[in-house]
Amino acid sequence: MPGSKRGDAFWAGLALPGVVWLGLFFLLPLYVIVCVALGTVDPIFQTPRPEWNPLAWDTGAFEFVLESVFTSGAAFQTVFVRTFFYVLIATALSLLVAYPVAYFVARYGGRWKGLLLAGLVAPFFISYLMRMLAWINLLQDDGWVNDVLLWIGILDAPRAWLDGRASSVILGLVYGYVPFMILPLYAFLDRIDRSLLEAARDLGASPFQAFRLVTLPLSMPAILAGIVIIALPMFGDYYTPNLLSGSPQTSMIGNEIYLYIKGGQQIPVGAALVVVLMVFLMVLMGYYIVSTARAQRRLRG
Amino acid sequence: MRRLRDWWSNPWGKPRFLVLFTALYLVWSIVPILIAIRFSFNEGRSRSTAQGWSLRWYSGDPDLSVLHDPALSTALLQSMRLAAIAVLVTVPLGVALAVGLTRWRGRGAGTSRAISLATLVTPEIVMGTALFLVFVHLLTFIPLGTVAQAVGHITFSLVFVVIIVRGRLIAIGPEYEEAARDLGASPLQALRLALVPMLVPAIVASAIVVFAISMDDFVISQFLSSGTATDTVPVRIYSTGRTAPTPAVNALATLALAFTLVVAVVGYLLWRAVRAARGGTGSGMQEFATLDAEPLR
Numbered sequence: 001m002p003g004s005k006r007g008d009a010f011w012a013g014l015a016l017p018g019v020v021w022l023g024l025f026f027l028l029p030l031y032v033i034v035c036v037a038l039g040t041v042d043p044i045f046q047t048p049r050p051e052w053n054p055l056a057w058d059t060g061a062f063e064f065v066l067e068s069v070f071t072s073g074a075a076f077q078t079v080f081v082r083t084f085f086y087v088l089i090a091t092a093l094s095l096l097v098a099y100p101v102a103y104f105v106a107r108y109g110g111r112w113k114g115l116l117l118a119g120l121v122a123p124f125f126i127s128y129l130m131r132m133l134a135w136i137n138l139l140q141d142d143g144w145v146n147d148v149l150l151w152i153g154i155l156d157a158p159r160a161w162l163d164g165r166a167s168s169v170i171l172g173l174v175y176g177y178v179p180f181m182i183l184p185l186y187a188f189l190d191r192i193d194r195s196l197l198e199a200a201r202d203l204g205a206s207p208f209q210a211f212r213l214v215t216l217p218l219s220m221p222a223i224l225a226g227i228v229i230i231a232l233p234m235f236g237d238y239y240t241p242n243l244l245s246g247s248p249q250t251s252m253i254g255n256e257i258y259l260y261i262k263g264g265q266q267i268p269v270g271a272a273l274v275v276v277l278m279v280f281l282m283v284l285m286g287y288y289i290v291s292t293a294r295a296q297r298r299l300r301g
Numbered sequence: 302m303r304r305l306r307d308w309w310s311n312p313w314g315k316p317r318f319l320v321l322f323t324a325l326y327l328v329w330s331i332v333p334i335l336i337a338i339r340f341s342f343n344e345g346r347s348r349s350t351a352q353g354w355s356l357r358w359y360s361g362d363p364d365l366s367v368l369h370d371p372a373l374s375t376a377l378l379q380s381m382r383l384a385a386i387a388v389l390v391t392v393p394l395g396v397a398l399a400v401g402l403t404r405w406r407g408r409g410a411g412t413s414r415a416i417s418l419a420t421l422v423t424p425e426i427v428m429g430t431a432l433f434l435v436f437v438h439l440l441t442f443i444p445l446g447t448v449a450q451a452v453g454h455i456t457f458s459l460v461f462v463v464i465i466v467r468g469r470l471i472a473i474g475p476e477y478e479e480a481a482r483d484l485g486a487s488p489l490q491a492l493r494l495a496l497v498p499m500l501v502p503a504i505v506a507s508a509i510v511v512f513a514i515s516m517d518d519f520v521i522s523q524f525l526s527s528g529t530a531t532d533t534v535p536v537r538i539y540s541t542g543r544t545a546p547t548p549a550v551n552a553l554a555t556l557a558l559a560f561t562l563v564v565a566v567v568g569y570l571l572w573r574a575v576r577a578a579r580g581g582t583g584s585g586m587q588e589f590a591t592l593d594a595e596p597l598r
Binding site for chain 2: 007008009010011012013014015016017018019021022023024025026027028029030032033036048050097100101103104105108113114116117118119120121122123124125126127128129130131132133134135136137138140141142143144162175178179183186187190228232233235236237238239242243246254257258261262267270271274277278281285
């Protein structure tokens with residue numbers, strides 16, 4: 001077709017402003033992080049001096065970060081390990097909450113589906129910070145959580161929930177991120193062909209066996225996607241631990257990055273931490289892509 | 302009571318454990334917010350116990366209410382301003398990018414698609430640090446503050462427009478614009494007369510999503526803020542959430558929530574109307590709730 005080549009240039013031209021925007025405000029800034037991490041610090045003002053030339057990169061900040069990450073008991077390793085376990089536990093709990101809810105709405109929503117979905121979408125329009133504020137109100141020493149627990153008799157004295165407790169931080173993470181996992185799970189579970197389940201039942205499977213042998217394997221890609229969707233932002237979270245605990249005993253990688261970047265001192269160390277975090281997340285993403293491909297292959301073969 | 306007992310013991314009904322579980326989940330997710338809203342109407346200074354009803358922290362108090370404390374009212378205005386800018390810039394930019402990336406087959410198309418999807422999996426703290434450092438060290442003609450924050454919101458939300466519009470484009474297929482081209486339309490005419498009218502529901506939906514992302518955004522707004530004057534509502538909640546002596550911060554959060562919900566509901570009704578006019582069928586809420594599930598397919 002004679003016009004097709006000219007047409008392609010038209011479509012490329014249409015994409016151009018967006019591509020230029022992402023180059024300028026996404027790729028270039030990522031390069032600047034690397035240049036700051038591998039740059040030097042002004043000896044007098046302590047401001048970072050980014051090194052734009054890769055041949056002159058100074059690996060001092062990186063060595064400092066990597067040494068602390070790979071020495072057992074060192075500060076950054078403690079924080080990395082803690083972050084990993086917080087994210088692991090919070091993601092697992094989120095899945096335990098999200099899957100049954102998504103499954104129920106997808107399979108049994110019936111005429112209530114619209115209303116149920118509105119309830120699931122609502123948290124998207126309530127700012128994350130307001131949802132944390134709500135828990136700060138509830139978890140105060142004289143807050144309603146303590147009131148209820150004292151009244152039932154679970155507690156003898158009010159507990160300081162906001163005073164450096166890992167459990168408060170993890171439950172805050174679950175509360176904050178679980179809505180982002182439910183909707184993609186729902187979207188996927190809703191598309192599972194019901195006739196497959198009927199076939200399984202016809203062939204003699206119990207309802208539980210039908211779930212375990214048909215629904216669960218079919219929803220594996222969605223479970224993996226849901227895990228990635230909430231685990232990635234959790235690894236960069238610093239506001240949840242800060243608001244619900246504020247203690248260095250519960251600080252995550254995000255807290256360290258925030259302290260180094262916005263605290264003003266040793267910005268290259270903060271930038272190096274960001275690069276280390278990004279590399280770690282890229283490894284996770286690589287694992288995700290491989291396991292999704294494997295899950296899909298298993299479904300076909 | 303008897304009906305409840307019958308429902309519980311009916312073996313053919315919906316799985317009772319799941320009904321209860323979902324109900325409890327919804328209560329757990331919504332009730333804390335309602336309680337936070339209730340405290341914003343407190344007459345006293347407590348943010349953890351109910352103390353009567355008043356509008357003191359909205360407008361009544363001469364110094365500490367949202368209306369009279371400039372630190373609180375500017376935050377609300379800054380959030381609204383940024384959301385408006387984000388919607389006005391991101392939607393046209395993202396629609397053009399989505400159409401271009403979906404139809405463009407030549408060299409560079411694959412890379413461009415990969416770059417726009419990469420923003421989706423980049424944690425906000427990475428993007429916030431990156432933009433903060435680029436504005437301080439390289440693009441110094443953009444000072445920290447409103448413009449920098451707007452750039453951040455646009456960059457962060459662009460990919461969601463691409464996902465929503467791309468999903469719609471794939472559903473439409475290339476036939477309509479090919480027919481328009483066969484009938485003698487230029488690519489621009491085919492786009493304007495055949496494609497864009499069919500994309501209207503997706504455009505409205507992406508405007509709502511960009512608006513919600515911008516109102517909710519905290520990390521980028523904080524990293525790129527130049528000080529109290531450009532703090533948004535979430536940034537203000539963050540800096541005073543633990544230490545605030547009065548429920549005025551609850552009142553601020555409630556006002557931001559009310560504004561977001563009103564815009565979202567109006568946007569949703571508009572979206573449902575244009576969708577129906579374009580022949581959309583089935584449950585509106587169903588389609589709306591799964592708009593950005595496209596990358597899973």
